Amino acid sequence: MKASWKNIAEPVVFFVALLVLWEILVEIIKVPAFILPPPRDLWVAFIKKLPILGNHALITFIEAFGGFVLSLVLGVGFAIAVVYSRHLQNTIYPLIVILYAMPKSAFAPLMVIWVGYGLFSKIAIAFLVAFFPIVVNTVVGLKEVEPELLELARINRGSDLDVFKKIRLPNSLPYMFAGIKVAIVLSVTGAIVAEFVAANQGLGYLVLQANYSLDTAFALVILLTLAVLSLGLFWLAEILQRKLAPWSAAVREVEGSF
């Protein structure tokens, strides 16, 4: 109990101290506000522009989450297909690996040509960056099954469908969630990069506007909003994992890697 209270108090004290230090240092050194505004200015910008911030954050959320959901559905489906079909493994999988080696954000200008200027080009980029971690992790999870379990299934005349439903799929869940947690944060980055390239709405567009008008305080507020958005999505994945695959949490606690 004592330790968990400390685990909350320590970061709170640290961040408050950091803010105070920031405020004081900016005041003493007299840094121009367009380079580094004091935290007080960030707060003012936040309150003043809250409605605009909210509208654009919603757009970015739709783009990122849309791309993520698409990558989850197609990624898991693709992973299952690759694991069960040697033909796909020999043909499509190498293609995916080549795509994986390309910087996905470099597709953003092309996406504007292919799917247009609107929401869909951003969803496409968010999808592209989120797709690979989900595929790669799910493939590993579906494959890394103890061979003895498969022998057990053969001896007891288990069907392929049963092996998938009762062994491979649940076995892959902790891996899948590891991929999901990477993918969901990457999808926000993907949406922002796509907005940088061509957009008239969204937080990526907004941060460029703030930069053009040297409104550094607002730019920083937008970055913090993005952090909150990403963390919120990450926590959502974490909560879902605890509900759907509690055994992975148990394993992780034992390993102490979280």
Added chain:
Amino acid sequence: MPPLISVEEVSRVFTGGARAVTALERVSFEIQTGNFVSIVGPSGCGKSTLLKIISGLLPPSSGKISVGGKRVDQPLENVGMVFQAPVLLKWRSVLGNVLLPVEFGKLDVAGYLDKARALIQLVGLAGFEEMFPHELSGGMQQRASLCRALVTDPQLLLMDEPFGALDAMTRDELDIELLRIWEERKKTVLFVTHSIQEAVFLSDVVFVMSARPGRLLETIVINLPRPRTVEMMSAVKFGEYTLKIRSLLSTAGGGHAAAAGSTM
């Protein structure tokens, strides 16, 4: 009475790697119904390979196996398997794990519930039915895996170094439990181990195998009274059996191969 298992001139060569490896060379033996039989030998002598061939999971390169008078050419039906690791499903309770073979075999799960609970009680896991594998010790996990092997009431139990990964005390404890269950349930057990003591303590018959290529060195009938007790391990006769097997293995160069080889 005809033997339950008959192994005739079985060889197995693995050709996957850079050079062919002969895991088993012309192994022949018979196992009578209801017997507790152990295969003992150094690591890499093909014990596990032999077990897989008998179960029908792996075809022999040459030779013939029959179980119950029928030639084995596909995975055996109604056989229980216990592996070196418990390999329980992490996302299922003890009861759920024990019922897995029932579900695979498309049998009536509800009808097997009482049987599963009785088995769980028999191995001393009563009260742990709803616990998950990570909440159990290694010994308890292996007990659950024994229940899983027994739930469909197979006539034959194949055990591949099932207690090899456990500490010595837990291992002794489980050996005694296994004998108690065997005497109560009247199964034929084929038990692979690299512990000479364990083989002598458990078995009616011990097959001693040489290091790679695995050959049958000798068949030793253990004439010790049943039920076996821990005290018997200090009996003169027990010592004679273990000494005999040890000298068989050392003259066959088993010790050296055990250090160099790996488990097949």
